[in-house]
Amino acid sequence: MSPITQCLASAEAEAATVEANDELATTAEALDAAQAALDEQQAKFATEKKELTRLHEAATQAADDATQLASAATLRAETAEAAVSTAAQDSTPRGLVDTPPVTETTVYYQNCTAAREAGGAPVSIGGPGYGPHLDRDGDGVGCE
Structure with a gap:
């Protein structure tokens, strides 16, 4: 191979290497951007999951409170009924x-x-x- 052919082949190889390196850099930038977007989405989902968990716990507590209030109201109603019944019996000569x-x-x-x-x-x-x-x-x- 002649020195000119060798020089030309070397220049072509170097140009191909530079072009490949540019493509790799572009691909790496695209991957970094995709990773950043993914990280942002994961952070958003984690925040939403915490909020949903908090809302679920609040709803569960509200349901428990409502059950306790209903039980207390039932007990008060039963106590009132018993008091009325006792008063009715006691007032009968x-x-x-x-x-x-x-x-x-x-x-x-x-x-x-x-x-x-x-x-x-x-x-x-x-x-x-x-x-x-x-x-x-x-x-x-x-x-x-």
Whole structure:
């Protein structure tokens, strides 16, 4: 090979090397940009995941609080019902059954035997013939 051919081949090889190095640099810059974008997305997703976790925990706590409030309200309602029932029982004079209670119905049973004989037992609160004197346990049903 002649020195001119060798010089020309060397120059072509060097130009190809420079061109390849430029392409590698461009590719490296593109990879760096892609990695930076990926890192940014991962940071964004991590932040969103923390926020979703916080919201989930808050929702769970709110549901627990609502359950506790509902339980407390139910307990208060049951306590109030028991107090009303006890007050109703305590306000009924014992042994005074001569006078029928004032009700919308005209049916009156002096005692459970009378209610059974008339076919009216058991009697429910608000129903015909019901009276507190027939409801020993105060559960709203007499002559059980």
